[in-house]
Amino acid sequence: MTAAGVGTQDPHVVRLWARILIGIAVLALPSGAVRDRYRLEHLAEVHALGGNQQIRYAAGALTSAWTLRRALLEEWDVTIAPSQYSKPLLCRLNLHHHWKLQYNPAGERYKRCTRCGKDHMGDRPSAGNEHPLPFF
Numbered sequence: 500m501t502a503a504g505v506g507t508q509d510p511h512v513v514r515l516w517a518r519i520l521i522g523i524a525v526l527a528l529p530s531g532a533v534r535d536r537y538r539l540e541h542l543a544e545v546h547a548l549g550g551n552q553q554i555r556y557a558a559g560a561l562t563s564a565w566t567l568r569r570a571l572l573e574e575w576d577v578t579i580a581p582s583q584y585s586k587p588l589l590c591r592l593n594l595h596h597h598w599k600l601q602y603n604p605a606g607e608r609y610k611r612c613t614r615c616g617k618d619h620m621g622d623r624p625s626a627g628n629e630h631p632l633p634f635f
Contacts, residue, residue, distance in 0.1 A: 513553060517545050520557035527564040529571060537567070590615035 525538040541560050545553045589595040596612035598619055603609060610619035 513542060513545050514550070517553040517557040518542070520554070520561050521545065524557070524561040524564040527568050529568065533571060586615040590617065 521538065521541045525534050525541065528534045528537055541557070545556050548556055590612060596617060596619075597614050598610040599613045601609055601611045611617070612619075
């Protein structure tokens with residue numbers, strides 16, 4: 500090694516402290532393939548950086564490890580039905596809708612609720628003094 504090369508480091512070599520910090524960061528992640536994947540991804544990112552940037556990146560990976568763990572453990576499965584009903588309460592109870600005039604492909608007008616998507620069936624024809632609810 501020449502005098503000019505003393506103290507210089509190849510930018511493609513991952514520093515020891517960066518490896519240690521990344522190793523600690525991935526310990527917070529779920530074990531198995533997920534942990535191995537993120538360890539390799541972090542090391543690949545650090546590999547392209549030089550000197551102090553490697554330490555900064557590794558420290559950032561360490562500080563965000565718990566957030567990443569929470570996101571991985573709370574991953575939403577699209578095959579499971581949603582636990583929260585998507586329609587607003589007043590629409591579900593059929594008490595109040597926000598009707599908007601729409602047109603079908605044939606050009607006919609109809610009303611659709613902008614909140615729940617329900618189509619308005621039109622007003623029922625009334626025969627004068629009929630009560631809207633039948634009495635038994």
